[in-house]
Amino acid sequence: MIEFIAAFARWSQLTANLILFGSCVFLFIIGQQKTLFEAAWVARLERCFPWMAGAVLLGLIGILAITTGEATGIVANVWSPLAWLEIVQKTQIGYVWVARAALASVLLMAILVLRRAKREKWHYLLWAVVASFPLIAGTLMSHSSADEMSFAAVAPYAVHILLAGAWFGALPAVLLILYSSHSESGKALGLVTTSYLKKFSVVAAPVMLLLAVTGLIVTDRLVETFYHTLVASPYGWLLIAKLSILAVILVIAYQARYRWLPRLSEDGVEQNNRSTKHLRQWVGIEFFLAVLLVLLATILANTLPAKHTMIENWPYPFRFSINATWDEPYVQEMVWSGIVLFLIALSTIWLGKKNHWNRMTKILVPSLLGISSMAIALPPLAIEAYPETYLKPTIPFDAISIVNGSRLFAENCSNCHGPQGKGTQPVVDPDVRDPTDLLTQQHTAKYTVGNVFHLLTHGIPGTQMPGYAATLSEDDRWDLINFLHALSRGFDARLLGSMILPEMPVIASPVFNYAANDGSSGNLKDFRLQKNVLLVLFSWPQSKERFFQLAAAYDRIKALNTEILAVPIRALSQAELEQVAEIANFPVVIEGWSEIKDSYWLYRRVRTVPDLSGKGMFPGHMEFITDRFGYLRARWVGQFEGFGWQNFDALTLQLRQLNQEDEIMPPPGEHAH
Structure with a gap:
């Protein structure tokens, strides 16, 4: 019942407002002739104006009542003016409602006052302008303004x-x-x-x-x-x-x-x-x-x-994807043929009108050609889909999830896919497919995260991969997917270097929680829209000389709207922490370092050192720049890339370039896609 009242209140006030606005616009457009004001239909229409303005006000009162009940979660508050007043005084929705109600009241008064005067064309323009204000104010409560x-x-x-x-x-x-x-x-x-x-x-x-x-x-x-x-x-x-x-x-x-x-x-x-x-x-x-x-x-x-909709059960056994199918044999030819046939179908509409075809022919010919064009163009773009295809992850893409996923991968997947996921273990049986290369091959066009979740849950027919529904919880499967995404993104990160590509953010930095030796703590997202982050993964005492350089330049780096976070790649003893603290005047992570180290290790590769064999190397010192929007923009691996950021002019140049950039992409989401 409440839902019905809510729908009726919103519909009635919007309908009345639209009719009032549109009628006045129409009367203004045709109002050049004085005979208009003498027409009986104009008088009948104008008599409705006050009632429509009143309907706008009544509808707004109904909207306030329903909104109060929904906001408080108490149905009785729908009928409580005191509860309405609370919403009006303390919420943004209430402030917008007051503006809408005030503008609707002005509209009603303008109609009542000017209806008594001798009718002029500009009256309709004034009414139309005043009637537009409640409509415009109403957009401030729309989905468009919510985000x-x-x-x-x-x-x-x-x-x-x-x-x-x-x-x-x-x-x-x-x-x-x-x-x-x-x-x-x-x-x-x-x-x-x-x-x-x-x-x-x-x-x-x-x-x-x-x-x-x-x-x-x-x-x-x-x-x-x-x-x-x-x-x-x-x-x-x-x-x-x-x-x-x-x-x-x-x-x-x-x-x-x-x-x-x-x-x-x-x-x-x-x-x-x-x-x-x-x-x-x-x-x-x-x-x-x-x-x-x-x-x-x-x-x-x-x-x-x-x-914002979660599609938990995709109802179709297929989906369309140009990215996944475009390079397949004959796909482009079929699609273009279908497009040409569709254009022909459109042209037959014009031909039918020009040549005076009978009604049945004018309908049947374009319809049959249009249906045939879709039958040719769409099937080549279709790929298999599952009920979970568009399921969204429930576990955030962060360092804790990635590390848990890497442990699960080592326990359940590395025997076939190899320690780095490259699928290096061939299968003897010729009828069974070899393990998929999860590291260097792109799968995102063909497989959504929901697809991967389905395959992890039920297994893959024709391969040795089993389903893990009985052995891994749903959260564990999402952790495993997050690790696979980090694995793939880490391989893509080999294209990064010590110099940023201006205005081209691509790779999201894995999010993490931390606590530092200076008492500071938080999350990487805390720096978004505020500061860049220079993340330093170091070994001790091998990185001591670099720490002296960073400490000397710390004030200079902070002045460039950048914070340094130093992360050890192994547990440090109390004595070592004291040695580090004597040098470092910047935060050194003492809690959360293990997850940060293990997740950012996946982003270690450089173009000249792909590091695909065995378990992979672990460089002794790496530095990453994350911009203030949450994207990984540059990386320096001292072991592979030479002098690099030891030249602080080179480092500060990158930071200045980042600070000059406006937001060109929204901050990355919390979940893998």
């Missing part, structure tokens, strides 16, 4: 709402014109009302186009790269239903614009009446569908966005 309260995030949605109002809100006025022309008499009145409809039709076309463009922008922000959710989540299903209704509306609008409306100007009472009847009928259907569209949009605005 990021910025102009770039909110503006496309605000423009989308206003465009929707300019189209949808004008439909009641159009219906009133059509029904009034049926009851009124006189050729002159018919010509005037026809001109009104044509003006609206001319404006409606670009409005609908811009509405579609801004809708795509908003949808892309709420979906991002998770387009698979459009066919497997409530948000996606609602969006598809909304777009389907919109497609029907566009067909009706096209028929009205290019078929029935031009006939209103033709001579002949019978022809004029027939066209008017068609317009009344179909514009009425369009308005009904538009109301349903607004209802779906309201529900959609309060549904978890696609990019």
